[in-house]
Amino acid sequence: MSTAWQFYPQQPTDPIHNPISGEFFSTEAVRNVTEALIREGIQNTLDAREKKADGSRQPANVRIFLSDTADALPSNRARRWFDTLWPHVMAAGNGLRNQPADDEACPFLVFEDFGTIGLTGNPEQYEVDDGIANHFLNFFRAEGHSDKGEQDRGSWGVGKTVFPRASRISSYIGFTVRSDDNKQLLLGRSILKYHRHNGKSYKSDGYFGVQRSDDFMLPTDDPATLAEFRSDFQIKRQGESGLSIVVPWYEINGDDGMSRDKVIEAVLSGFFYPILMGHLSVTIATPGEEIALDADSMVSTVESIGGSLALKLLPIINLAEWAQTRTDVEFHSLIAPPVDGAQTW
Numbered sequence: 380m381s382t383a384w385q386f387y388p389q390q391p392t393d394p395i396h397n398p399i400s401g402e403f404f405s406t407e408a409v410r411n412v413t414e415a416l417i418r419e420g421i422q423n424t425l426d427a428r429e430k431k432a433d434g435s436r437q438p439a440n441v442r443i444f445l446s447d448t449a450d451a452l453p454s455n456r457a458r459r460w461f462d463t464l465w466p467h468v469m470a471a472g473n474g475l476r477n478q479p480a481d482d483e484a485c486p487f488l489v490f491e492d493f494g495t496i497g498l499t500g501n502p503e504q505y506e507v508d509d510g511i512a513n514h515f516l517n518f519f520r521a522e523g524h525s526d527k528g529e530q531d532r533g534s535w536g537v538g539k540t541v542f543p544r545a546s547r548i549s550s551y552i553g554f555t556v557r558s559d560d561n562k563q564l565l566l567g568r569s570i571l572k573y574h575r576h577n578g579k580s581y582k583s584d585g586y587f588g589v590q591r592s593d594d595f596m597l598p599t600d601d602p603a604t605l606a607e608f609r610s611d612f613q614i615k616r617q618g619e620s621g622l623s624i625v626v627p628w629y630e631i632n633g634d635d636g637m638s639r640d641k642v643i644e645a646v647l648s649g650f651f652y653p654i655l656m657g658h659l660s661v662t663i664a665t666p667g668e669e670i671a672l673d674a675d676s677m678v679s680t681v682e683s684i685g686g687s688l689a690l691k692l693l694p695i696i697n698l699a700e701w702a703q704t705r706t707d708v709e710f711h712s713l714i715a716p717p718v719d720g721a722q723t724w
Contacts, residue, residue: 380589382599384464384569389580397474397572398522398540398583412635416541417443417645420490420624421661425653427495427514429558429620437494442615442662443642444489447631449666456611457485460552460587461627464569466576467585468548474572477547479628486631488545491616491623497557498622502564502598518553518622519566519586543570545637547628552587554608558620563605566598639665644688646672647681651696655703 389395421441428436446452458481461468468478479485500513505520507513522540542551552567567587574581586596599605608614612625630636646654646661653659660673672680678696681689716722 380599380601382587382589382601382604384461384467384567384585384587385590385594385596386467386569386576386581386585387594389573389582393582395573396583398570411641412541412545412630413637413641414645414649416488416490416545416626416637417642418649419541420492421646421650421659424492424495425659427492427497427622428658429494429496436658438658438660439492439494440660440662442489442491442493442664443646444491444613444664445629445637445639445642446487446489446613447665448484448486450613451484451486452611452627454482454484457627459607460567460611461485461548461550464548464550464585464587467569467571467574467581470571470574470576470581472572473574475547475549477630479547483628485627486629487612488626488629488637489612489614489623490542490626491614492621493616493619495621496559497620498553498555498564499557499559502566503595505595515555515564519568540570542624542626543568545629545635546626547630550585550587550627552608552625552627554605554614554616554623554625556616556618556620561618561620562600563618564598564600565605565608566596639663639668639670643670643672643684647677647688647692651677651692652699655696655699 424439424441425436428439430436465481467473468475469481496514498515498518500511500515500517502515504513504516507516507521543549548569549571550567550569552565554563554565556563565588569585569587571583571585573583588596589599591597608625609616614623614625616623631638642663646663650659650661654661654672654677655674657674660671663670663672670680678693678700681692681696
């Protein structure tokens with residue numbers, strides 16, 4: 380069956396809903412969109428790492444590719460993926476402020492993780508089933524809900540909104556290979572405001588996939604479509620479990636513009652410690668260059684970058700390295716303060 384974008388008409392019983400979760404990532408809480416995307420994306424990666432037999436987690440690798448204008452998807456190929464979305468992208472009052480023209484090439488960002496479990500769970504489920512985790516549901520169809528526990532890094536269920544937040548058409552497409560059943564599934568989501576098109580009112584959320592007889596949008600597992608997607612967006616994933624996310628028309632210029640240097644700084648500032656500990660490695664790629672950040676190369680990479688980034692990070696990294704080599708007897712624990720009163724000298 381063919382894939383297309385589908386928005387649902389507003390029903391009389393539906394409240395008018397304009398999503399606000401993306402605003403959490405456009406305030407003083409984060410310095411820029413790059414920082415928000417890297418932080419939330421890698422937090423989810425670390426939480427989704429596959430488990431070893433002893434219950435500990437496998438190391439994970441993240442690949443971030445920025446096409447820039449050099450490898451932007453030509454407009455005729457972009458129409459293959461977004462043509463049926465375009466009437467909603469151009470609708471008045473949809474909340475977009477900087478839509479691309481329909482003949483504009485599509486710069487895209489790819490965020491892929493490896494060594495992770497992928498989006499497991501029933502892809503046809505549309506409501507929360509307490510006690511049964513469904514990562515596919517949570518990523519594509521839920522806001523403000525998560526199956527993560529208190530020990531996980533992100534548990535509010537709004538982190539995924541950084542991906543449409545980084546897109547000039549507020550949309551993303553996710554391709555997952557699941558560790559439990561090896562299924563390969565692709566689904567897209569667009570988060571606009573309540574809007575009108577051709578005299579009809581539409582809800583804020585649209586999906587890219589295969590439309591079921593009751594209009595419910597299902598992911599596609601068509602091998603030809605998946606191969607086309609991997610080729611067009613330079614996806615490295617083949618059969619490895621994990622998640623690959625494409626952000627189309629990411630912002631290149633301005634305060635929200637994403638660049639290689641901004642990505643490197645966000646990765647190092649937020650995740651130098653799991654990289655140093657060997658829990659994480661990150662590859663940052665552009666059309667002409669690829670940088671690998673791992674436990675062996677991180678310090679030399681920071682030193683080669685130099686400047687304010689090195690001045691800020693090298694002392695912290697050196698401290699973390701020093702702490703990592705200390706034995707237990709070299710650490711001193713402070714006596715806990717009283718729980719029933721204020722501390723005194």
